[in-house]
Amino acid sequence: xxxxxxNNGFFEIDALMITKDYSIDLHQYMNLISFYxxxxxxxxxxxxxxxxxxxxxxxxxxxxxxxxxGWIGPLTNFDISSGYWLRMDAASTLNGTGFPYNINRVYNLxxxxxxISFPSYGSFHIPDALPYNIxxxxxxxxxxxxxxxxxxxxxxxxxxxxxxxLHGYWIFTDEAISFSYALD
Numbered sequence: 001x002x003x004x005x006x007n008n009g010f011f012e013i014d015a016l017m018i019t020k021d022y023s024i025d026l027h028q029y030m031n032l033i034s035f036y037x038x039x040x041x042x043x044x045x046x047x048x049x050x051x052x053x054x055x056x057x058x059x060x061x062x063x064x065x066x067x068x069x070g071w072i073g074p075l076t077n078f079d080i081s082s083g084y085w086l087r088m089d090a091a092s093t094l095n096g097t098g099f100p101y102n103i104n105r106v107y108n109l110x111x112x113x114x115x116i117s118f119p120s121y122g123s124f125h126i127p128d129a130l131p132y133n134i135x136x137x138x139x140x141x142x143x144x145x146x147x148x149x150x151x152x153x154x155x156x157x158x159x160x161x162x163x164x165x166l167h168g169y170w171i172f173t174d175e176a177i178s179f180s181y182a183l184d
Contacts, residue, residue: 083168
């Protein structure tokens with residue numbers, strides 16, 4: 001049916017999908033990124049189709065390499081909860097649009113190193129963004145070229161002070177935990 005303009009018409013919306021644009025500035029060599037939204041087709045070949053100077057992508061225990069004609073390796077789709085290293089031959093910008101935008105997504109971390117995303121645009125101070133009840137289980141958080149260490153006095157030390165949208169993070173835990181960022 002065609003639902004063009006109709007005087008005094010009522011329409012029921014089953015679901016409202018909020019899409020959001022992203023733009024990630026990538027420098028030459030290694031970039032630690034994540035996505036807070038992804039397109040419906042989240043395959044590596046679709047998301048990376050406009051980058052002509054990318055060499056490889058590495059996630060936690062997975063990777064893909066561009067051989068000049070296509071992608072090879074076990075990493076075939078991006079996961080909105082994961083972080084990724086992108087190896088660029090030259091600087092570029094990765095632009096895209098996607099959904100769903102969900103700042104309350106649950107992250108299930110195992111003991112040890114976890115490469116995860118950050119679910120929101122903007123910047124959030126680490127102690128404000130993490131639920132209080134999991135901070136004692138986090139040993140360290142590593143971003144691209146920066147680190148935050150959780151100290152025995154409950155404070156955070158190091159050069160990393162905030163989570164930022166479109167950045168990826170290695171979170172080191174002493175046991176398996178599940179959490180959602182506290183971004184209310």
